[in-house]
Amino acid sequence: MTLTATALNFAYDTRPILQGAAFDPLQPGELTALIGPNASGKSTLFRVIAGLLTPSAGTVMLGDTDLATLPLRTRLKRVCFMPQFFAANAALTVFDVVMMARKNLSGWRVTTEDMDAVGEALHGAGIGHLSEAYISDLSGGQAQMVSVAQALIRQADVYLFDEPTSALDLHHQLDVLSRIRATISNRNAIGIVALHDLNLAARFADHLILLRQGTVLAEGAPAQVLHQPEIGATYGVDIHITTGPKEDLVVHAYAS
Amino acid sequence: MPTDTTPPLTAQGIVTVYRRRSGRRVALVALAALALFTTVVIDVITGPADLSFWRVARVILNPSVATTREEVIIWDLRLPVALMAVVVGAMLGAAGAEMQTILNNPLADPFTLGLSSAASFGAALAIVMGLSVIPGVGGLFVTVNAFVVSMLASLALFAFTRLRGVTPEAMILVGIAMLFTFNALLAFLQYGASELQLAQLIFWQLGSLARATWEKVGICLIVLAVVMPYFLSRSWALTALRMGENKAAALGVNVSVLRLMVLAGVSLLSAVAVSFVGAIAFVGLVGPHIARMIVGEDQRGFLPLSALAGALILSGTSIASKAITPGIVYPIGMITSLIGIPFFVSLILSQRKRHWQ
Numbered sequence: 140m141t142l143t144a145t146a147l148n149f150a151y152d153t154r155p156i157l158q159g160a161a162f163d164p165l166q167p168g169e170l171t172a173l174i175g176p177n178a179s180g181k182s183t184l185f186r187v188i189a190g191l192l193t194p195s196a197g198t199v200m201l202g203d204t205d206l207a208t209l210p211l212r213t214r215l216k217r218v219c220f221m222p223q224f225f226a227a228n229a230a231l232t233v234f235d236v237v238m239m240a241r242k243n244l245s246g247w248r249v250t251t252e253d254m255d256a257v258g259e260a261l262h263g264a265g266i267g268h269l270s271e272a273y274i275s276d277l278s279g280g281q282a283q284m285v286s287v288a289q290a291l292i293r294q295a296d297v298y299l300f301d302e303p304t305s306a307l308d309l310h311h312q313l314d315v316l317s318r319i320r321a322t323i324s325n326r327n328a329i330g331i332v333a334l335h336d337l338n339l340a341a342r343f344a345d346h347l348i349l350l351r352q353g354t355v356l357a358e359g360a361p362a363q364v365l366h367q368p369e370i371g372a373t374y375g376v377d378i379h380i381t382t383g384p385k386e387d388l389v390v391h392a393y394a395s
Numbered sequence: 396m397p398t399d400t401t402p403p404l405t406a407q408g409i410v411t412v413y414r415r416r417s418g419r420r421v422a423l424v425a426l427a428a429l430a431l432f433t434t435v436v437i438d439v440i441t442g443p444a445d446l447s448f449w450r451v452a453r454v455i456l457n458p459s460v461a462t463t464r465e466e467v468i469i470w471d472l473r474l475p476v477a478l479m480a481v482v483v484g485a486m487l488g489a490a491g492a493e494m495q496t497i498l499n500n501p502l503a504d505p506f507t508l509g510l511s512s513a514a515s516f517g518a519a520l521a522i523v524m525g526l527s528v529i530p531g532v533g534g535l536f537v538t539v540n541a542f543v544v545s546m547l548a549s550l551a552l553f554a555f556t557r558l559r560g561v562t563p564e565a566m567i568l569v570g571i572a573m574l575f576t577f578n579a580l581l582a583f584l585q586y587g588a589s590e591l592q593l594a595q596l597i598f599w600q601l602g603s604l605a606r607a608t609w610e611k612v613g614i615c616l617i618v619l620a621v622v623m624p625y626f627l628s629r630s631w632a633l634t635a636l637r638m639g640e641n642k643a644a645a646l647g648v649n650v651s652v653l654r655l656m657v658l659a660g661v662s663l664l665s666a667v668a669v670s671f672v673g674a675i676a677f678v679g680l681v682g683p684h685i686a687r688m689i690v691g692e693d694q695r696g697f698l699p700l701s702a703l704a705g706a707l708i709l710s711g712t713s714i715a716s717k718a719i720t721p722g723i724v725y726p727i728g729m730i731t732s733l734i735g736i737p738f739f740v741s742l743i744l745s746q747r748k749r750h751w752q
Contacts, residue, residue, distance in 0.1 A: 189645065191644055191645065211649070215647040216647065221645070222639075222641040222642060222645055225638045225639045229637035229638060231637060231638070231691055231692050231693060232691065234409070239631055239638075242631055243646060245631075247628075247630060247631075247695065249417075254413060255406070255407075257409075257410075258408075258410035258413070259406045261406070262409060267406070267408075270409045270412060270413065271412055273691070
């Protein structure tokens with residue numbers, strides 16, 4: 140099963156955000172990084188794929204299914220979208236909110252199985268010690284890790300993460316992206332992560348999509364995309380790529 | 396950063412702590428229910444007529460042993476009042492909990508959006524102008540007027556928010572506009588009212604359980620039986636809403652529809668409650684706050700406990716309204732705040748976390 144977008148158009152009132160955004164089929168088990176400068180339409184593209192916004196033109200296909208034909212609830216069960224921020228003044232504990240994500244609005248009762256799954260998820264994510272903390276007391280980074288845990292506890296075909304690492308320190312950036320990558324691969328699901336850090340994108344993604352002003356400028360393997368001249372032009376910087384000590388790509392950016 | 400003295404290290408440890416908290420939550424709800432039962436019993440055995448606990452219990456369990464006087468006092472006066480306090484308190488507590496949830500505003504209560512001023516205006520129409528909105532309802536026309544005008548106000552609110560977008564901001568702003576509109580209209584009627592009518596109107600607004608009858612208790616129970624299962628069935632969605640619209644929408648919650656449906660439920664609960672007993676504002680605000688401080692905002696505990704807390708406050712008030720001056724039953728609207736506020740303030744002071752910011 141692959142995920143494909145063709146010629147997506149979307150505008151807020153008269154301000155066009157997506158203009159013919161399209162990408163080649165994304166393969167299951169692979170992690171794709173969606174990169175692009177601020178306001179290039181990354182979040183909007185995610186919302187259109189998830190079905191939270193309706194495009195004025197274009198389709199999103201998951202396998203043979205046109206996602207537009209599914210009811211929203213069904214669609215959101217197959218496409219798990221993690222928004223960038225959440226409001227956190229509620230008197231809910233971390234355990235409560237991850238349980239809420241697991242129950243996914245169905246079934247009032249919480250079973251032992253549910254509790255074990257949430258316990259495992261929190262433990263695995265390294266936030267077990269926060270389990271009984273109120274979300275209003277979390278730091279930005281902790282809240283982001285809870286958000287990722289909420290997304291990963293759900294079983295879906297497609298996972299969309301809107302900047303899951305923007306508030307995290309180095310250690311946790313690597314940790315969260317490794318976990319996302321491993322989960323996508325284990326579940327043979329399709330994963331897209333919006334990232335600002337090109338080095339992280341190069342390191343963790345199998346595939347890159349470069350978005351600029353609502354159009355996909357380049358897509359393909361990280362080495363291929365990062366070596367294209369468009370990338371510097373898109374971000375308005377000079378970009379040089381070198382190879383790091385572990386045969387990884389290292390992106391150097393200089394103000395132009 | 397929150398610090399836990401003994402951080403649970405294993406997945407099972409995490410589950411154990413959660414289980415313990417869930418168990419405590421169930422125990423607290425049970426305890427609240429028990430406390431409520433106790434207040435109801437006290438409410439029934441206290442009053443101007445001196446009847447002992449055992450005599451009251453016998454009359455309730457076996458009505459045939461009662462003298463006519465006892466039957467009237469217990470079955471026609473005290474029981475309806477005691478039960479009315481419970482059902483109206485539960486209605487206001489539940490309505491307040493969901494109003495705070497959908498408006499994402501801890502200062503919201505069932506009356507934030509002008510529903511009680513609308514009800515007062517409806518009652519004033521009846522008392523001052525002798526005008527019945529629905530003809531042919533006979534002696535109940537004050538109540539029916541209050542209910543109908545209050546529901547009309549919430550319908551108008553509905554229509555406005557549909558036009559303007561179903562956001563908490565739009566709902567609150569339109570609600571405040573309604574509040575002032577109805578207050579102004581009410582002032583107009585008061586200005587033209589006779590002294591007798593004015594006294595009657597103020598007495599109505601103060602809120603009183605003395606107008607309770609079995610029929611009214613029954614109607615309240617029916618409304619609760621319709622609205623509460625709906626609220627409970629939307630528990631996860633409402634909990635999700637507390638994490639913000641985006642998060643809830645990403646889980647598949649249709650936020651606008653949820654807000655409108657819950658608003659309809661809240662309107663029905665508060666309109667019925669207010670039209671029967673008058674404006675008792677404090678319960679719908681404080682009941683949910685007490686519940687939130689005790690069990691948090693997982694709706695599965697929050698909603699039942701908000702309702703129970705509301706019922707407890709009003710039942711306690713009913714007792715206090717008789718106990719302050721023997722022989723006089725004060726209107727409960729006056730008493731609610733007086734006995735509720737010290738308790739509420741002590742809860743605020745003892746709580747480290749502030750979720751209403």
